[in-house]
Amino acid sequence: MNLKAPEYVQGHGLIKGKSVLITAAAGAGIGFSAATRAAEEGARAIVLSDIHVGRLEAAVAKLREETGLQQVYAKVGNVAVEEDVQALVDFAEAETDGVDILINNAGLGTSKLLIEMEDDEWNRVIDVTLNGTMRMTRYMMKIMKARGQGGVIVNNASVLGWRAQQEQAHYAAAKAGVMALTRCAAMEAAEFNVRINAVSPSIVLHPMLRKSASEELLAELESKEAYGRAAEAWEVANVMMFLASDYSSYMTGEIVSCSSQRS
Ligand SMILES: NC(=O)c1ccc[n+]([C@@H]2O[C@H](COP(=O)([O-])OP(=O)(O)OC[C@H]3O[C@@H](n4cnc5c(N)ncnc54)[C@H](O)[C@@H]3O)[C@@H](O)[C@H]2O)c1
Secondary structure, three states: OOOOOOOOOOOOOOOOOOEEEEOOOOOOOHHHHHHHHHHHOOOOEEEEEEOOHHHHHHHHHHHHHHHOOOOEEEEEOOOOOHHHHHHHHHHHHHHHOOOOEEEEOOOOOOOOOHHHOOHHHHHHHHHHHHHHHHHHHHHHHHHHHHHOOOEEEEEEOOHHHOOOOOOOHHHHHHHHHHHHHHHHHHHHHHHHOEEEEEEEEOOEOOHHHHHHOOHHHHHHHHHHOOOOOOEOHHHHHHHHHHHHOHHHOOOOOOEEEEOOOOO
16 A cells, blocks of 8 residues: 655644744654744744754754744754753743744664673663753743743653664663653643643654665665655645644643554
């Protein structure tokens, strides 16, 4: 079967008037798509962050041009560095007059058999993917709690947090950690009206990912999907917008699969 993606779904003002902060937003995948969708869904201001300076500047220009939203701000930062995380959230708070929605998109993967894995590689993947999400969530929660106006955090997990795949022990462990973090942090944040949920995508193909994995593996992963194809980045971004919006007001601590394969 090959169930094709529908026509691009037009925005419906799901997050009208909200301000949004997105990490790892300057790549070719889900982060930038989420920024585009956020603008199309009525966000009043968007802060894009990424570790890559050049790509970030280009992403800001592209987002402004493609969506017409001018309140787009850039802040370079590495989610693996606590000072960067605090500087990023403080910057976003100041520029947008308060962040309503944080999208923790940053995550890093490599492919390595466990018996060949050095501690450095294991730790790097865990540090960006799990600890980075924790650092952003922890600091944003503090700020949202102090502000007292609630908020929403959407994390990006992966079906590998549930599924087994060779050469992915580090990444899968990190994403399982993101799921557990989401559930537990949500129980703490409910007290001050902050919802925290995660999307769990299966596979989104884009040029950067194609460079990092073999054609055979990517084709095999696509063929395992009931739809016979990878998701479009914007199909994952749509789920993020649902989780960021009041349409999911009675959901917190949930991990929502965006996949056409049962885990
Ligand atoms: N692409 C997929 O098939 C897929 C599947 C499941 C989950 N995910 C998850 O989705 C998220 C986005 O992945 P994507 O593949 O769509 O790419 P993306 O384009 O959304 O993100 C890539 C960007 O991340 C930035 N980045 C890398 N390390 C960073 C760091 N330490 N701090 C800040 N920015 C950093 C890069 O510079 C790059 O611009 C990741 O968390 C990934 O694990 C992706």
